[in-house]
Amino acid sequence: MVKRKPRVLHLGKFDIHGKHAGGIEKVIEEYATALKAEYETAVVAFGDTQSFTCRQYNGITHFLVPIHLTVSFAPLNLWLPIYLKKIMKSFSPDILHTHMPGLIPFFAYRYLKKYPMLVHWHADVDGSSVARSLLFPVYKYFEKRVLHHADQVVATSLPYLDASPALR
Numbered sequence: 001m002v003k004r005k006p007r008v009l010h011l012g013k014f015d016i017h018g019k020h021a022g023g024i025e026k027v028i029e030e031y032a033t034a035l036k037a038e039y040e041t042a043v044v045a046f047g048d049t050q051s052f053t054c055r056q057y058n059g060i061t062h063f064l065v066p067i068h069l070t071v072s073f074a075p076l077n078l079w080l081p082i083y084l085k086k087i088m089k090s091f092s093p094d095i096l097h098t099h100m101p102g103l104i105p106f107f108a109y110r111y112l113k114k115y116p117m118l119v120h121w122h123a124d125v126d127g128s129s130v131a132r133s134l135l136f137p138v139y140k141y142f143e144k145r146v147l148h149h150a151d152q153v154v155a156t157s158l159p160y161l162d163a164s165p166a167l168r
Contacts, residue, residue, distance in 0.1 A: 005040045008032075009093035012045040013102040014075070020046075024099050024122045027156075031097070031120075032060045042091050044084070044104055046075040052083050063087050065104075072135050080107045098146065101125045106142040112149040119150040124166050140166075 012028045014020040025045070032041040036059055047053060047064025055062045065083050067075040077083070084104075088111055096117040098105040101124070105112070125139060143166060147153065155161035 005038065006094040007040045007042070007091060008035055008095045008097055009087070009091055010041065010043045011096060011098040011102070011104045011108055012043055013099065013104070014046050020048075024102070027120070027122065028099055033058060036060060042093070044087055046077070046104075052079075061091070074103045076103060080104070084108050084111070100143070100146070105146045109142070109145060112146065116151045117149060119147060119153045121153055121155045121161070121164065121167060124164050
């Protein structure tokens with residue numbers, strides 16, 4: 001019997017090859033690529049697609065969710081919980097690697113208790129704008145729940161770890 005590689009599912013923000021790709025997406029690509037020798041890796045992210053799509057990039061599965069709307073600072077798809085259920089069933093991860101900030105981990109909350117989870121903390125969310133200030137308390141509530149269920153939290157640097165209000 002052939003033993004399968006452990007599976008890591010990255011919960012990101014944007015497609016690493018899409019028009020919105022930035023620093024978080026670059027880190028996800030680097031981690032997924034580095035891990036693929038020992039782990040089967042996949043990424044869930046919002047993509048520049050019209051429908052839910054599964055693509056292969058460099059031997060890594062990418063589940064791309066279309067963006068229905070953007071709320072203040074964040075892409076959103078109201079069907080995301082249904083897509084996540086399909087992804088969890090088909091990919092069957094052993095580890096969740098969430099990349100924050102982003103909304104996908106909030107919608108994956110029901111799975112956060114079922115799998116070991118690493119939170120990769122890229123940045124704090126600034127609640128200073130008017131639109132963000134109205135939504136900020138809701139965002140912070142879910143952010144705390146994700147952090148509470150994390151088995152491990154990794155920040156982009158030690159000074160940032162020490163300075164982040166959310167990680168204190």
